[in-house]
Amino acid sequence: MNYKIRAIEKDEYPLLDEFLYNAIFIPDGAAQPPKSIINAPELQVYVEHFGERKGDNALVAEVGGKVVGACWTRIMNDYGHIDDDTPSLAISLYKDFRGIGIGTALLRETIKLMSSKGYRRISLSVQKANFAVRMYERSGFRIIEEKREEYIMARDL
Numbered sequence: 001m002n003y004k005i006r007a008i009e010k011d012e013y014p015l016l017d018e019f020l021y022n023a024i025f026i027p028d029g030a031a032q033p034p035k036s037i038i039n040a041p042e043l044q045v046y047v048e049h050f051g052e053r054k055g056d057n058a059l060v061a062e063v064g065g066k067v068v069g070a071c072w073t074r075i076m077n078d079y080g081h082i083d084d085d086t087p088s089l090a091i092s093l094y095k096d097f098r099g100i101g102i103g104t105a106l107l108r109e110t111i112k113l114m115s116s117k118g119y120r121r122i123s124l125s126v127q128k129a130n131f132a133v134r135m136y137e138r139s140g141f142r143i144i145e146e147k148r149e150e151y152i153m154a155r156d157l
């Protein structure tokens with residue numbers, strides 16, 4: 001499948017709500033949460049007033065003219081926050097576009113982008129049961145803290 005990774009356009013910021021919803025890890029057999037879950041304060045931190053703060057950066061993956069995934073960063077008090085100089089990231093793709101390398105490519109380009117902007121590292125939090133842990137490790141992230149159900153990971157840039 002041909003895809004293109006590019007910077008998000010301002011008028012596409014509302015799409016981040018979709019990708020925030022898609023970024024929620026749903027263990028095998030668990031029910032899909034309602035869409036309204038993204039209105040919870042601990043999830044709104046990822047998207048509210050996106051684009052207005054230093055550290056807000058987003059790349060999208062496009063297939064056939066449609067945005068199918070996004071990886072975005074923000075210095076925010078989210079699960080993956082490690083300090084006020086380190087943006088944390090969120091990443092997701094629509095279901096039909098997973099498992100074909102787009103996530104890895106989005107991550108690679110995000111690392112390049114944040115490095116070019118002078119950030120020293122980026123971080124994230126991921127559920128231990130999510131296969132994405134391996135993807136992050138392959139992309140140079142290391143576990144810096146282990147919680148009950150998740151890892152906090154960081155990558156030096």
Ligand SMILES: CC(C)(COP(=O)(O)OP(=O)(O)OC[C@H]1O[C@@H](n2cnc3c(N)ncnc32)[C@H](O)[C@@H]1OP(=O)(O)O)[C@@H](O)C(=O)NCCC(=O)NCCS
Pocket residue numbers: 022023024025091092093094097098099100101102103104105124125126127130131132134135138
């Ligand atoms: C996590 C996510 C962004 C990864 O992107 P992706 O394009 O599906 O991943 P890739 O195709 O680049 O695959 C990355 C690695 O995971 C492996 N993988 C892909 N899908 C897998 C699956 N369902 N189960 C196990 N491993 C899988 C791939 O084989 C690849 O491994 P490799 O590097 O050893 O070859 C995407 O699957 C997604 O949107 N998931 C739901 C949201 C989510 O979990 N976001 C992260 C929250 S921290």
